[in-house]
Amino acid sequence: MASDHPSTVRVGILVFPGCVRSAAVVPHDVFELANRVQSARPVRGRVAFDAVWVSARPGRSIEIDGLRFAVSPANVAQLDALIVPGVEHADAQSLSTVLAALAPEQSLLRKAARNGLHILAGCSATCLVAQSGLLDGRRATTSWWLAGFCRSHFPLVALQPEEILLQDGPFVSAAGLTSYFDLALWLVGRRAGADLRQLIARMLLLEQRSIGQTPYATTAALPGHGPVVMERAQRWLVAHVDKPWTVAALAQHCHTSERTLLRRFNEVLGCSPVKYMQQLRVDRAKRLLESTLISLEDVATRCGYQDVATLQRVFRKLAGVPLGEYRVRFGIRR
Template sequence: MITVAIVAQPYCHASGVHGVMDFFATANYCGRRTSEQPLFECHIVTADDEPVRGYSGALVTPTTRREALKPDLIVVGSALEAVVVESYVERSLAHARPLFDWLRSASDQGALLASVCTGSFVLAEAGLLEGVAATTHWRAAGLFRQRYPGVRLEVDQILVDNGQVICAGGASAFSDLCLYLVERLASPAVALACSKLLVLDNRRMEQTPYMRFYGHKAHQDASILKAQAWLEAHYAEPVAIDQVADIAALGPRTFKRRFKDATGEPPIGYLQQLRIEAAKHFLESSRDQTAQIIWRVGYEDASSFRRLFKRSVGCTMEQYRKRFSYVVPSTLAAAG
């Protein structure tokens, strides 16, 4: 039997913590055909052995004392506030500090470690991701890269497996992680039975289609902030980078260097991301033809924009619309 410790943090995705418990309980049910004993024994633990309040306000109560447990698998859950604000990361990691020695000791004894969403910050802070690949919630990527430059962040991926350490992307990716863990630790047959019983698709591979572009503005360069504001208002117009440099009252070379230093993106890359984000919005909210949308966001070369969109988003414009549009086609509306 595999002993699983699920770490609940303050402001966690409470349904994710209990969802991991439920998933492994389902695996035990599905594994009855091949094993008389349960495959997994799951426990919820916290840093101080006290209940924590989830982001929704729900109370998550530990089922055992952490130090009394010798787990084969540890799943560190998210702290959702850490997705948005850097100060929340500091607060979450301060609360998680008692976990670091415990995690390192478990790793030294051969335990498999996994994280969901911003749980990767805890593993990284404990030094368990240095020099390897990881993923986290796409919106926390900038903070993660800034804080842990020695970790190779692959934020476009939903799952990253380093052998003994596995990271999953957003909060709901706990289901992808659990499916993967059941396949790895039990069998592909049990994992398939779980996916059918829980009505889950096979594992999603990429986080890219879910990402949104937020231009980095937490810097003090007033000239670059002015340029960013202008680009966001005029992205659909013909734009020359030298023109934007003039608006920022900087020479072209100085402007390009300072823009990249401040935002992490070159000016042309920033402009492209603004246009892609606008195209995604129109695909979600309108039934306009894709060629019309391409023109609407400021591109004249449709094939060039299509390639750029697929490279950035991970799917074609048509695939994105099919997946994320919330506009009912007129034929269906008439029929309904």
């Protein structure tokens, strides 16, 4: 006999010192909206999302930069899913220190995994789940600018940073901070159906981001890091992004051999100088497509290419979409 009460999905949103506040609030608001939208539905067809802030630490509240969360003890036996907010940190290099201080949260994550909960994490929270050892041998994604950190610190994770949302077994990982909308909507869709998920997405003005993270990435434009020779090389390449160049000329400028330069690039950036320059030129093309209405021929010239066809080939490979489609999606309106 069907129940006269809605089925309930119990969701814990893990709050901890230094977590990203919006990542703890956004899923809660999405689930509240899902509950309100269903209020007109027959009781037997409803799925109630009972979202609560939980903690792995003692105490009834946690304050994060002036925002106080009333938390309950994280009893995984009473939950169906656990959402892990991102981890605040100054930069990628300091993230490992922050993660090491979150031992109680890592212990809770391992317990949640043993109890079969869905564990949802986005952005730097993927690193926290990986630090717990739960993603070894599994596919996962994170924000594109953390890909290098993840690969160097968690080599056993099958990282796919081009994806915005990725499920592998009970683990669901997502990209940047706004992907916490995607994580909450994923759970709504899984437990209450695709129709409700799509309705909530429309109400939140969220589109289906099927093209992944690649068009958003500007990895080559991140601040220089690594040995002095690398910072010198990166600055020189930025200055020559619209000019002819050679690896030999770059090595000469850096007062090193081509062989040493290639090794340094591979160690620090995981790519060759040629590939790095391609990334720089694609980054410039993105900015031009976003902010100007100049012709594609002019875009190619300003990016150091003699013809549009060559730029188109490189752009589609690195950005994941053609030049024209990128301009339509991200460019200014005529």
